[in-house]
Amino acid sequence: MRRAMISAALLICLTLILTVRAQEAKNFDGTIRIGGSTTLLPVIADCASQFMEKYGTWDKVEPSFPKTRILIYATGGGSGFGIKAATDGTVNIGMSSRDLKNTEKAQLGQHKEVLISKDCLAFAVNKENPLSKIDNLTREKIAQIFSGEAKTFKDIDPSLPNKPILVQMRDAAGGSTEIVKTMILKEKNFTPNAIQVPSQGANLKKLETNANTIGYLSSVIAMESSLLKVFKYEGVTPTNENVINGQYQLARPLLLLVKGTPEPAWQKFIDFVLNDGQTIIQEHGYVPVKTLR
Amino acid sequence: MTRHAFLNPADWSELTVKALSFLALGVGVSFLLLMIVFVLRESSLGSGFAINLFDFLVRHPWAPMATPPTHGILHAWISTLIITGLSLVLAIPLGSGIGLFLSEVAPRWAQHVMRPALELLAGIPAVVYGFFGYVTLVRNFEKWFDMPAGECILIAGLILTVMVLPFVASTAAEAFRSVAQDLREMAYGFGVTQLYITRRILVRKALPGLFAAVALGLARALGETLAVLMLAGNSVAVPHSLLDRGQPITALLATELGETVVHSAKYQALFASGFILMIVVLGINVMIWIVKHRFLEHSHA
Numbered sequence: 001m002r003r004a005m006i007s008a009a010l011l012i013c014l015t016l017i018l019t020v021r022a023q024e025a026k027n028f029d030g031t032i033r034i035g036g037s038t039t040l041l042p043v044i045a046d047c048a049s050q051f052m053e054k055y056g057t058w059d060k061v062e063p064s065f066p067k068t069r070i071l072i073y074a075t076g077g078g079s080g081f082g083i084k085a086a087t088d089g090t091v092n093i094g095m096s097s098r099d100l101k102n103t104e105k106a107q108l109g110q111h112k113e114v115l116i117s118k119d120c121l122a123f124a125v126n127k128e129n130p131l132s133k134i135d136n137l138t139r140e141k142i143a144q145i146f147s148g149e150a151k152t153f154k155d156i157d158p159s160l161p162n163k164p165i166l167v168q169m170r171d172a173a174g175g176s177t178e179i180v181k182t183m184i185l186k187e188k189n190f191t192p193n194a195i196q197v198p199s200q201g202a203n204l205k206k207l208e209t210n211a212n213t214i215g216y217l218s219s220v221i222a223m224e225s226s227l228l229k230v231f232k233y234e235g236v237t238p239t240n241e242n243v244i245n246g247q248y249q250l251a252r253p254l255l256l257l258v259k260g261t262p263e264p265a266w267q268k269f270i271d272f273v274l275n276d277g278q279t280i281i282q283e284h285g286y287v288p289v290k291t292l293r
Numbered sequence: 294m295t296r297h298a299f300l301n302p303a304d305w306s307e308l309t310v311k312a313l314s315f316l317a318l319g320v321g322v323s324f325l326l327l328m329i330v331f332v333l334r335e336s337s338l339g340s341g342f343a344i345n346l347f348d349f350l351v352r353h354p355w356a357p358m359a360t361p362p363t364h365g366i367l368h369a370w371i372s373t374l375i376i377t378g379l380s381l382v383l384a385i386p387l388g389s390g391i392g393l394f395l396s397e398v399a400p401r402w403a404q405h406v407m408r409p410a411l412e413l414l415a416g417i418p419a420v421v422y423g424f425f426g427y428v429t430l431v432r433n434f435e436k437w438f439d440m441p442a443g444e445c446i447l448i449a450g451l452i453l454t455v456m457v458l459p460f461v462a463s464t465a466a467e468a469f470r471s472v473a474q475d476l477r478e479m480a481y482g483f484g485v486t487q488l489y490i491t492r493r494i495l496v497r498k499a500l501p502g503l504f505a506a507v508a509l510g511l512a513r514a515l516g517e518t519l520a521v522l523m524l525a526g527n528s529v530a531v532p533h534s535l536l537d538r539g540q541p542i543t544a545l546l547a548t549e550l551g552e553t554v555v556h557s558a559k560y561q562a563l564f565a566s567g568f569i570l571m572i573v574v575l576g577i578n579v580m581i582w583i584v585k586h587r588f589l590e591h592s593h594a
Contacts, residue, residue, distance in 0.1 A: 177358070192356070
């Protein structure tokens with residue numbers, strides 16, 4: 001009799017749990033929508049496709065999840081859009097490549113903000129460039145070069161040859177250019193003679209093949225190249241450690257945002273980005289955060 | 294037949310095909326119109342264009358990150374003008390020559406080799422031309438002219454010449470070929486040389502067609518983006534010589550539009566420059582159309 005009662009109670013409990021689960025499953029149709037920063041888009045798209053490839057259906061991620069196919073949509077639109085879309089529910093997870101403004105935080109209300117990586121830029125030249133004799137560049141020196149005030153190598157250091165320095169920049173739309181403008185040039189402007197390089201790849205190629213240009217690029221990519229001399233900025237080398245602990249300042253955060261608390265399935269994907277995803281992040285030239293986690 | 298017009302199934306199918314064709318035509322034309330309207334609307338050129346038109350075209354530099362930001366496209370249209378002009382100056386004589394050779398001089402086997410070769414040349418993607426220019430001309434210019442960086446509008450113009458050439462050449466060949474055979478035979482009957490025929494008859498008769506070749510090349514050159522983006526250096530300073538860097542309108546659009554805030558002054562400026570480019574290309578196409586029409590009347594007469 002007692003055993004029967006216990007089993008009955010268990011059965012009721014089980015049914016209750018199952019119904020709750022079923023309702024949860026109803027709310028969650030197996031799809032995650034992600035949108036925002038175009039900087040993060042390729043990274044997250046790669047993470048999503050690896051996640052879908054690895055698991056296929058949600059029950060493989062966690063047995064209690066429904067047996068539906070994993071679908072993750074990632075779209076661009078910019079950081080502003082990502083934050084707004086996370087706020088109004090257009091996307092489940094927003095992507096932002098800058099810190100949130102206070103007004104945005106207020107609109108978002110209770111939310112979760114996950115730092116998944118940092119976009120860090122380093123200044124570099126070809127090892128045959130006269131500037132490669134210098135180890136450290138200060139903010140003022142870089143501002144002089146990129147505004148066109150310092151026209152020759154001699155203007156930077158009297159011992160260097162009197163040859164023109166060529167400035168190489170990413171297109172004005174790129175996030176790294178914004179960092180250079182706001183953190184280094186400030187009220188000064190980029191020299192109109194700068195070569196605007198349309199892509200990350202072309203940027204690296206140009207620096208590796210031309211001994212007269214100075215440029216800025218992802219610190220991860222710069223440090224990996226054996227042909228480049230990477231400068232210290234204000235005395236700090238752009239190693240991943242220095243970037244994460246904030247000593248090297250030319251970086252911006254790459255964030256994932258969720259309004260309220262993330263659904264368990266979303267959390268699983270965010271965890272994936274923080275683990276397996278860190279390799280992908282590094283491959284894309286961004287600084288992984290995992291080393292300090 | 295007219296009595297049973299609505300009963301005859303054959304008529305019905307003809308009517309359907311006609312209706313569908315008109316629909317397709319309508320869709321095609323309205324795409325073009327909508328595109329013009331869209332670009333015009335996004336640029337706000339009609340009303341609320343945030344920049345004085347004179348400042349936009351001539352006076353201001355392109356400095357979207359400056360405080361306050363200025364959006365002037367003087368450097369862009371001058372670059373476009375120089376690069377396009379250069380490529381046409383080179384491609385027109387060369388292309389007409391190739392066309393003449395193809396239609397008048399070349400033996401049949403040479404025609405069989407050259408025509409597919411031209412078509413192939415026309416089909417190569419722009420990025421390949423750009424890359425080719427980058428690894429050949431850019432590197433060597435750095436050596437020959439002792440330039441800090443080889444990219445310049447001269448290289449962009451040279452590579453653009455090669456890209457435009459097949460279009461000019463095949464249109465020119467077509468123009469020469471369609472000069473009536475009787476004229477040639479008549480002239481030979483008078484015992485004149487081939488050079489004379491070419492100079493006095495072919496070139497004159499084919500002139501409208503050659504003009505179409507020029508216009509086609511011009512439209513193509515104006516619209517080319519990727520190769521010139523890779524080779525012109527993409528600098529926003531106004532070029533003063535052929536060895537300076539520049540940024541044609543197409544490159545400006547490709548570089549900047551991606552992350553521009555919608556409806557900002559910069560966005561308007563970019564759409565306005567796109568609108569200018571579109572109107573110029575459209576005008577050229579209308580010219581081609583008119584000239585071709587006149588050309589057809591000529592050859593029928």
